[in-house]
Amino acid sequence: SQQGEEDPQALSIQEGENATMNCSYKTSINNLQWYRQNSGRGLVHLILIRSNEREKHSGRLRVTLDTSKKSSSLLITASRAADTASYFCCSTGGTSYGKLTFGQGTILTVHP
Protein backbone atom coordinates (compact mmCIF):
# COMPACT_ATOMS: atom_id res chain seq x y z
CA SER A 1 0.00 0.00 0.00
CA GLN A 2 1.08 3.58 -0.59
CA GLN A 3 0.71 6.55 1.68
CA GLY A 4 -0.83 9.94 1.03
CA GLU A 5 -0.10 12.88 3.30
CA GLU A 6 -2.26 15.95 2.91
CA ASP A 7 -1.30 19.55 3.47
CA PRO A 8 -2.56 21.81 4.98
CA GLN A 9 -4.29 19.99 7.83
CA ALA A 10 -7.00 22.64 7.91
CA LEU A 11 -8.12 25.29 5.45
CA SER A 12 -10.71 28.01 6.03
CA ILE A 13 -11.96 30.14 3.15
CA GLN A 14 -14.93 32.26 2.07
CA GLU A 15 -17.53 31.08 -0.38
CA GLY A 16 -16.48 31.84 -3.94
CA GLU A 17 -12.77 31.51 -3.25
CA ASN A 18 -10.61 28.69 -4.57
CA ALA A 19 -9.28 25.97 -2.27
CA THR A 20 -6.02 24.16 -2.93
CA MET A 21 -4.95 21.03 -1.07
CA ASN A 22 -1.70 19.19 -1.54
CA CYS A 23 -0.72 15.57 -1.16
CA SER A 24 2.63 13.82 -1.07
CA TYR A 25 3.41 10.14 -1.33
CA LYS A 26 6.51 8.05 -0.87
CA THR A 27 6.85 5.40 -3.55
CA SER A 28 5.94 4.90 -7.19
CA ILE A 29 2.24 4.65 -7.94
CA ASN A 30 -0.19 3.37 -10.55
CA ASN A 31 -2.78 5.99 -9.78
CA LEU A 32 -3.78 8.52 -7.17
CA GLN A 33 -7.27 9.16 -5.89
CA TRP A 34 -8.99 11.91 -3.95
CA TYR A 35 -11.90 11.25 -1.63
CA ARG A 36 -14.20 13.52 0.31
CA GLN A 37 -15.83 12.82 3.67
CA ASN A 38 -18.60 14.82 5.26
CA SER A 39 -18.45 14.76 9.03
CA GLY A 40 -18.88 11.22 10.35
CA ARG A 41 -20.08 9.87 7.02
CA GLY A 42 -18.67 7.53 4.41
CA LEU A 43 -16.03 8.56 1.88
CA VAL A 44 -17.04 9.64 -1.59
CA HIS A 45 -14.72 9.22 -4.53
CA LEU A 46 -13.95 12.50 -6.30
CA ILE A 47 -11.38 11.82 -8.96
CA LEU A 48 -8.71 9.36 -10.04
CA ILE A 49 -5.59 10.34 -11.92
CA ARG A 50 -3.29 7.75 -13.45
CA SER A 51 0.48 7.91 -13.18
CA ASN A 52 0.83 8.79 -16.87
CA GLU A 53 -1.54 11.76 -16.56
CA ARG A 54 -0.47 15.21 -15.39
CA GLU A 55 -3.80 16.98 -15.00
CA LYS A 56 -7.44 16.04 -14.82
CA HIS A 57 -10.66 18.02 -14.50
CA SER A 58 -14.08 17.11 -13.18
CA GLY A 59 -16.56 19.94 -12.83
CA ARG A 60 -15.09 22.44 -10.36
CA LEU A 61 -12.28 20.05 -9.46
CA ARG A 62 -8.82 20.12 -10.96
CA VAL A 63 -6.20 17.58 -9.96
CA THR A 64 -2.53 17.68 -10.91
CA LEU A 65 0.06 14.98 -10.50
CA ASP A 66 3.82 15.42 -10.46
CA THR A 67 5.43 11.99 -10.28
CA SER A 68 8.94 13.47 -10.18
CA LYS A 69 8.06 15.25 -6.92
CA LYS A 70 5.71 12.50 -5.74
CA SER A 71 2.99 15.05 -5.17
CA SER A 72 -0.52 15.93 -6.22
CA SER A 73 -2.82 18.87 -5.70
CA LEU A 74 -6.58 19.24 -5.63
CA LEU A 75 -8.07 22.58 -6.60
CA ILE A 76 -11.71 23.35 -5.91
CA THR A 77 -12.78 26.46 -7.78
CA ALA A 78 -15.57 28.82 -6.74
CA SER A 79 -16.07 26.99 -3.46
CA ARG A 80 -19.46 26.63 -1.83
CA ALA A 81 -20.49 26.10 1.76
CA ALA A 82 -21.50 22.58 0.75
CA ASP A 83 -17.84 21.82 -0.06
CA THR A 84 -17.11 21.88 3.68
CA ALA A 85 -15.68 18.41 4.39
CA SER A 86 -12.47 16.46 4.91
CA TYR A 87 -10.47 15.62 1.81
CA PHE A 88 -8.13 12.65 1.55
CA CYS A 89 -5.69 11.52 -1.08
CA CYS A 90 -4.49 7.97 -1.48
CA SER A 91 -2.38 6.20 -4.02
CA THR A 92 -2.25 2.64 -5.22
CA GLY A 93 0.61 0.62 -6.66
CA GLY A 94 1.10 -2.93 -7.85
CA THR A 95 -2.01 -5.03 -7.37
CA SER A 96 -3.07 -3.37 -4.12
CA TYR A 97 -6.07 -1.74 -5.72
CA GLY A 98 -8.32 -1.97 -2.71
CA LYS A 99 -5.70 -1.46 -0.03
CA LEU A 100 -5.60 2.27 0.22
CA THR A 101 -3.54 4.07 2.83
CA PHE A 102 -4.95 7.43 3.86
CA GLY A 103 -3.34 10.36 5.61
CA GLN A 104 -5.13 12.49 8.16
CA GLY A 105 -6.74 14.57 5.45
CA THR A 106 -7.36 18.27 4.97
CA ILE A 107 -10.36 19.74 6.77
CA LEU A 108 -11.88 22.37 4.50
CA THR A 109 -14.31 24.91 5.92
CA VAL A 110 -16.08 27.20 3.49
CA HIS A 111 -17.83 30.13 5.17
CA PRO A 112 -20.98 31.48 3.50
Added chain:
Amino acid sequence: ETGVTQSPTHLIKTRGQQVTLRCSSQSGHNTVSWYQQALGQGPQFIFQYYREEENGRGNFPPRFSGLQFPNYSSELNVNALELDDSALYLCASSLDLREVGELFFGEGSRLTVL
Protein backbone atom coordinates in the same frame (compact mmCIF):
# COMPACT_ATOMS: atom_id res chain seq x y z
CA GLU B 1 -25.53 7.05 -2.54
CA THR B 2 -23.04 4.33 -3.38
CA GLY B 3 -25.23 1.25 -3.03
CA VAL B 4 -23.04 -0.08 -0.21
CA THR B 5 -25.04 -0.58 2.95
CA GLN B 6 -23.72 -1.19 6.44
CA SER B 7 -25.44 -2.26 9.63
CA PRO B 8 -25.85 -1.36 12.35
CA THR B 9 -25.21 2.36 12.00
CA HIS B 10 -24.43 2.87 15.68
CA LEU B 11 -23.79 0.50 18.53
CA ILE B 12 -22.42 0.56 22.05
CA LYS B 13 -20.53 -2.33 23.60
CA THR B 14 -18.54 -2.87 26.75
CA ARG B 15 -14.93 -3.92 27.01
CA GLY B 16 -14.43 -7.65 26.46
CA GLN B 17 -17.56 -8.14 24.39
CA GLN B 18 -17.71 -9.23 20.78
CA VAL B 19 -19.25 -7.39 17.83
CA THR B 20 -20.29 -8.27 14.29
CA LEU B 21 -20.66 -5.59 11.64
CA ARG B 22 -22.27 -6.26 8.28
CA CYS B 23 -21.83 -4.90 4.80
CA SER B 24 -23.70 -5.40 1.54
CA SER B 25 -21.54 -4.49 -1.40
CA GLN B 26 -22.65 -2.70 -4.51
CA SER B 27 -24.25 -4.94 -7.12
CA GLY B 28 -21.65 -6.64 -9.29
CA HIS B 29 -18.72 -5.88 -6.95
CA ASN B 30 -16.75 -8.93 -5.84
CA THR B 31 -14.17 -7.19 -3.67
CA VAL B 32 -14.79 -5.80 -0.20
CA SER B 33 -12.38 -3.91 2.03
CA TRP B 34 -12.82 -2.88 5.65
CA TYR B 35 -11.35 0.24 7.25
CA GLN B 36 -11.21 1.58 10.79
CA GLN B 37 -11.35 5.33 11.29
CA ALA B 38 -10.66 6.75 14.73
CA LEU B 39 -11.87 10.25 15.51
CA GLY B 40 -9.80 12.88 13.71
CA GLN B 41 -7.77 10.30 11.80
CA GLY B 42 -7.79 8.91 8.30
CA PRO B 43 -9.19 5.44 7.63
CA GLN B 44 -6.85 2.53 8.38
CA PHE B 45 -6.98 -0.59 6.20
CA ILE B 46 -8.05 -3.70 8.14
CA PHE B 47 -8.38 -6.37 5.45
CA GLN B 48 -9.78 -7.11 2.02
CA TYR B 49 -11.85 -10.00 0.67
CA TYR B 50 -11.99 -11.16 -2.92
CA ARG B 51 -14.37 -13.93 -3.91
CA GLU B 52 -14.70 -15.15 -0.32
CA GLU B 53 -10.94 -15.29 0.33
CA GLU B 54 -8.92 -12.86 2.44
CA ASN B 55 -6.59 -10.97 0.12
CA GLY B 56 -4.40 -8.88 2.34
CA ARG B 57 -4.47 -7.58 5.86
CA GLY B 58 -3.37 -4.41 7.58
CA ASN B 59 -1.71 -4.07 10.95
CA PHE B 60 -4.59 -5.38 13.05
CA PRO B 61 -4.51 -8.24 15.60
CA PRO B 62 -6.18 -11.63 14.95
CA ARG B 63 -9.18 -10.68 17.09
CA PHE B 64 -10.26 -8.73 14.01
CA SER B 65 -11.64 -11.30 11.59
CA GLY B 66 -13.93 -11.29 8.61
CA LEU B 67 -15.99 -13.26 6.17
CA GLN B 68 -17.25 -12.78 2.67
CA PHE B 69 -20.28 -14.70 1.47
CA PRO B 70 -21.14 -16.09 -1.99
CA ASN B 71 -23.28 -13.01 -2.68
CA TYR B 72 -20.17 -10.92 -1.85
CA SER B 73 -21.65 -9.39 1.28
CA SER B 74 -19.24 -9.32 4.20
CA GLU B 75 -18.92 -9.34 7.97
CA LEU B 76 -16.32 -7.87 10.28
CA ASN B 77 -16.01 -9.53 13.67
CA VAL B 78 -14.08 -8.09 16.58
CA ASN B 79 -13.54 -10.18 19.71
CA ALA B 80 -12.46 -9.09 23.18
CA LEU B 81 -13.29 -5.45 22.52
CA GLU B 82 -10.93 -2.80 23.86
CA LEU B 83 -11.60 0.88 24.48
CA ASP B 84 -9.36 1.80 21.52
CA ASP B 85 -11.64 -0.14 19.19
CA SER B 86 -14.09 2.75 19.41
CA ALA B 87 -14.19 4.08 15.86
CA LEU B 88 -16.13 4.39 12.64
CA TYR B 89 -15.86 1.14 10.67
CA LEU B 90 -16.14 1.59 6.95
CA CYS B 91 -16.80 -1.00 4.32
CA ALA B 92 -15.84 -0.37 0.71
CA SER B 93 -16.59 -2.42 -2.36
CA SER B 94 -14.92 -2.36 -5.74
CA LEU B 95 -15.66 -3.85 -9.09
CA ASP B 96 -12.82 -6.34 -9.21
CA LEU B 97 -9.55 -6.89 -7.45
CA ARG B 98 -7.66 -6.69 -10.70
CA GLU B 99 -9.19 -3.43 -11.90
CA VAL B 100 -7.90 0.01 -11.12
CA GLY B 101 -10.78 2.12 -9.97
CA GLU B 102 -12.65 3.85 -7.25
CA LEU B 103 -13.83 2.33 -4.02
CA PHE B 104 -17.47 2.72 -3.07
CA PHE B 105 -17.84 3.30 0.66
CA GLY B 106 -20.80 2.71 2.91
CA GLU B 107 -21.82 5.23 5.56
CA GLY B 108 -20.10 3.24 8.27
CA SER B 109 -20.89 1.66 11.60
CA ARG B 110 -19.94 3.76 14.59
CA LEU B 111 -18.81 1.57 17.46
CA THR B 112 -18.42 2.90 20.98
CA VAL B 113 -16.70 0.68 23.53
CA LEU B 114 -17.26 1.60 27.18
